[in-house]
Amino acid sequence: MELLIFYPLALVSVILAFLVVFNKNAIGSAVCLIGMMLGLAGVFVLMQAHFLAILQVIVYAGAIMVLFMFVIMLLNLKDDDKGWKMRERNVWLTSGTGVLMIGVLYKFMDTTAEAEFNSPATVPDNFGTAELVGTSLFTDFVLPFEVASILLLAAMVGAVVLAKSKVD
Amino acid sequence: MVPLSHYLIFSATLFSIGVLGVLIRRNAIVVFMCVEIMLNAVNVSLIAFDRYMNQHDGQIFSFMVMCVAAAEVSVGLAIVIALFRNKATVNLDEINLMKW
Numbered sequence: 001m002e003l004l005i006f007y008p009l010a011l012v013s014v015i016l017a018f019l020v021v022f023n024k025n026a027i028g029s030a031v032c033l034i035g036m037m038l039g040l041a042g043v044f045v046l047m048q049a050h051f052l053a054i055l056q057v058i059v060y061a062g063a064i065m066v067l068f069m070f071v072i073m074l075l076n077l078k079d080d081d082k083g084w085k086m087r088e089r090n091v092w093l094t095s096g097t098g099v100l101m102i103g104v105l106y107k108f109m110d111t112t113a114e115a116e117f118n119s120p121a122t123v124p125d126n127f128g129t130a131e132l133v134g135t136s137l138f139t140d141f142v143l144p145f146e147v148a149s150i151l152l153l154a155a156m157v158g159a160v161v162l163a164k165s166k167v168d
Numbered sequence: 169m170v171p172l173s174h175y176l177i178f179s180a181t182l183f184s185i186g187v188l189g190v191l192i193r194r195n196a197i198v199v200f201m202c203v204e205i206m207l208n209a210v211n212v213s214l215i216a217f218d219r220y221m222n223q224h225d226g227q228i229f230s231f232m233v234m235c236v237a238a239a240e241v242s243v244g245l246a247i248v249i250a251l252f253r254n255k256a257t258v259n260l261d262e263i264n265l266m267k268w
Contacts, residue, residue: 006170010178017182017205021189026197033201040208043178046170047219052211052227059234064204064241071245072197075252094191101184105177112173119169121222128219133227141228148235155239162246 005046013039026072030065037061049128175216182209196248196258200241207237 016036023029037060044053126132137145182205189202211230218226248258255263 002170014181017185020201029198029201047215049215049227052230067241090191097187105180108176109173112176120220123222133224136224137228148232151239155242159242159246163249
């Protein structure tokens with residue numbers, strides 16, 4: 001039953017990810033990326049990570065993609081990438097990366113075929129809810145949480161300074 | 169029940185697509201989007217391991233990944249805008265001022 005939900009979601013996500021790479025204009029890529037992120041939110045729900053799924057929709061598909069759209073339209077990149085072709089000098093690098101990734105996939109299949117990982121652990125009912133994740137976030141991981149807030153503050157200041165004035 | 173390997177292969181596939189995009193596209197904004205694909209792929213595998221081991225540390229980690237992604241995108245797009253003001257292009261092959 002879960003497989004019937006997982007396969008369409010995964011297929012749609014992978015196809016949309018390919019479309020992000022091979023789309024001719026940047027707006028099309030951004031729309032495909034939004035679709036891919038919504039598909040991933042579905043996969044997260046399937047893994048009972050409800051809180052993360054909601055965050056995925058709000059933060060990624062909402063905030064980050066709006067930022068992308070905004071910048072694409074601000075720069076008016078309609079025909080900047082017209083007739084794009086592969087970067088010739090990177091073809092060998094790309095092929096090598098592909099070979100390495102096939103190796104990684106093979107290793108994955110090899111390791112995870114062991115029985116320990118074949119069926120999911122039995123989890124409590126509130127697994128992945130905001131309550132459980134939030135409790136963990138504010139007790140065990142409170143220092144990383146605060147550091148993340150400083151990181152976001154620094155990023156905000158940096159973005160304002162970078163985009164404000166003409167740099168030369 | 170979906171075996172863990174399915175999730176991991178899904179995640180690795182998405183990551184490879186992201187790497188492919190970073191390597192072959194020349195539009196800086198599309199390259200950023202491909203970086204987002206890679207970050208999302210990592211989130212999938214973190215949450216999958218979480219689910220199969222009955223932990224929630226991985227969800228905290230993917231929360232942090234989302235924070236870093238938001239910071240990265242805001243600073244990165246600010247850099248793209250600053251770059252566009254100076255050179256009027258987002259083509260990565262034409263931005264070679266710091267190339268040795």
